[in-house]
Amino acid sequence: xxxxxxxxxxxxxxxxxxxxxxxxxxxxxxxxxxxxxxxxxxxxxxxxxxxxxxxxxxxxxxxxxxxxxxxxxxxxxxxxxxxxxxxxxxxxxxxxxxxxxx
Amino acid sequence: xxxxxxxxxxxxxxxxxxxxxxxxxxxxxxxxxxxxxxxxxxxxxxxxxxxxxxxxxxxxxxxxxxxxxxxxxxxxxxxxxxxxxxxxxxxxxxxxxxxxxxxxxxxxxxxxxxxxxxxxxxxxxxxxxxxxxxxxxxxxxxxxxxxxxx
Numbered sequence: 001x002x003x004x005x006x007x008x009x010x011x012x013x014x015x016x017x018x019x020x021x022x023x024x025x026x027x028x029x030x031x032x033x034x035x036x037x038x039x040x041x042x043x044x045x046x047x048x049x050x051x052x053x054x055x056x057x058x059x060x061x062x063x064x065x066x067x068x069x070x071x072x073x074x075x076x077x078x079x080x081x082x083x084x085x086x087x088x089x090x091x092x093x094x095x096x097x098x099x100x101x102x
Numbered sequence: 103x104x105x106x107x108x109x110x111x112x113x114x115x116x117x118x119x120x121x122x123x124x125x126x127x128x129x130x131x132x133x134x135x136x137x138x139x140x141x142x143x144x145x146x147x148x149x150x151x152x153x154x155x156x157x158x159x160x161x162x163x164x165x166x167x168x169x170x171x172x173x174x175x176x177x178x179x180x181x182x183x184x185x186x187x188x189x190x191x192x193x194x195x196x197x198x199x200x201x202x203x204x205x206x207x208x209x210x211x212x213x214x215x216x217x218x219x220x221x222x223x224x225x226x227x228x229x230x231x232x233x234x235x236x237x238x239x240x241x242x243x244x245x246x247x248x249x250x251x252x
Contacts, residue, residue: 057201
């Protein structure tokens with residue numbers, strides 16, 4: 001996962017790239033003959049300290065290696081604060097990445 | 103219908119209806135499991151919010167008019183509504199729900215995501231306002247090459 005976070009004029013702008021195949025039920029059926037072998041990111045969160053600035057429940061219809069861009073109010077944060085992003089997929093795998101606000 | 107069957111079915115329906123009340127309105131996959139298997143946009147909105155009465159106002163969905171690659175259609179949603187949650191649906195794929203954002207005091211509703219679309223269709227973005235009303239924005243686009251089969 002690649003994450004970039006910028007703080008400018010009290011607005012946090014975040015760009016994240018999740019490396020994930022995002023196999024839909026249809027693709028799993030075609031590829032493995034079993035739709036239960038699908039695997040996709042189900043939940044993405046971003047936090048600064050205890051503050052949740054991004055919380056998304058996702059389905060199989062995000063693209064492969066999806067790029068997520070979002071903004072959040074940044075007046076309570078400062079440059080150098082640590083932003084932690086993580087995701088969980090259908091198989092239970094999880095990945096976490098921490099970056100500093102620039 | 104046999105009386106016994108009827109009773110057990112009623113009980114089951116009641117139990118289902120009672121489940122989705124949770125303290126933390128965050129994980130919509132656990133909270134509203136039926137919303138993710140609903141086949142049509144209306145069914146998914148109903149499963150998620152319990153109503154299909156929407157107001158077409160205040161939500162902007164931006165996407166290309168013609169998407170060359172249905173495997174990654176860039177879309178952007180924007181809104182200034184004081185909201186509780188934002189959900190995106192489309193009507194081209196086998197199931198309707200794409201993503202549900204939980205909105206809190208830090209959130210700005212300006213999200214960019216890339217989605218898969220099997221065929222041409224309409225993207226609907228539903229914003230659940232704090233006033234309890236559902237606001238919707240729509241965008242219809244053509245997909246040149248479907249991206250759901252991989």
